[in-house]
Amino acid sequence: MIIGMSEPEVLPATAQDRESVVATVVAAFDRDPAFRYFFDSDDFTAQAATFAGYLFDKRVSRGTVWMVGQAQAVSLWDGPASDGPLPSLDLPAAVLARLDAYRDAVHGVIPQTPHWYLGVLATHPGHAGKRLGRAVMRAGLDRAAADALPAYLETTNPGNVELYRRSGWEVARAIDSGPVPIWVMKNKAVA
Numbered sequence: 001m002i003i004g005m006s007e008p009e010v011l012p013a014t015a016q017d018r019e020s021v022v023a024t025v026v027a028a029f030d031r032d033p034a035f036r037y038f039f040d041s042d043d044f045t046a047q048a049a050t051f052a053g054y055l056f057d058k059r060v061s062r063g064t065v066w067m068v069g070q071a072q073a074v075s076l077w078d079g080p081a082s083d084g085p086l087p088s089l090d091l092p093a094a095v096l097a098r099l100d101a102y103r104d105a106v107h108g109v110i111p112q113t114p115h116w117y118l119g120v121l122a123t124h125p126g127h128a129g130k131r132l133g134r135a136v137m138r139a140g141l142d143r144a145a146a147d148a149l150p151a152y153l154e155t156t157n158p159g160n161v162e163l164y165r166r167s168g169w170e171v172a173r174a175i176d177s178g179p180v181p182i183w184v185m186k187n188k189a190v191a
Helices: 015-028 033-038 041-060 093-107 132-146 158-165
Strands: 010-012 065-068 073-078 116-123 151-155 169-175 182-187
Touching (some): 010 132, 015 041, 015 065, 015 116, 033 041, 033 093, 041 065, 041 073, 065 132, 116 132, 151 158, 158 169
Parallel strands (some): 116 151
Antiparallel strands (some): 010 065, 073 116, 151 182, 169 182
16 A cells, blocks of 8 residues: 555445546546457447447446446446346447347356456546546445455457456456457456
8 A cells, every 4th residue: 555545435326427437437447458359330329329328237236337426437247137228329230249248258268157347447538547437446346245256357459468367367368359349357366
């Protein structure tokens, strides 16, 4: 811990935080290899925002979206129980096909046993380097530890692999047969 710096307050997001959370996710993933692959370049921002809203909507009522401040950093987790209907995702068919293929590749290598899944970890670029991402990630890791379950995530950004390693994650599987490389990681400190 850095002397003189206190831990940021991490709170569960509410439906009223949707716009701020979506804006942070879109800004943080502007250059992400997966987002750039999924969404059409001529409509990137709108499609990325639609997808980020979908990810938020499917998790917020479960209490598995955490944020710092006005969503300067956010984490969107899936817990071991996935109940209720999913919100609709209004995107072009080609985009939905790319998202489905990616999801199938990732979920094909994550064990089917109960676990926590970090679907999105995003820090707004204007707040990067302040360890806010680690703080919001910790909220989901604490829930996984309380449930005595492992935690998984995936990244397509090679620079994130080392960043996650320094936060206690290890590569469980690498997938390099698709249009973007994918690293599926498991948290070493949980279960």
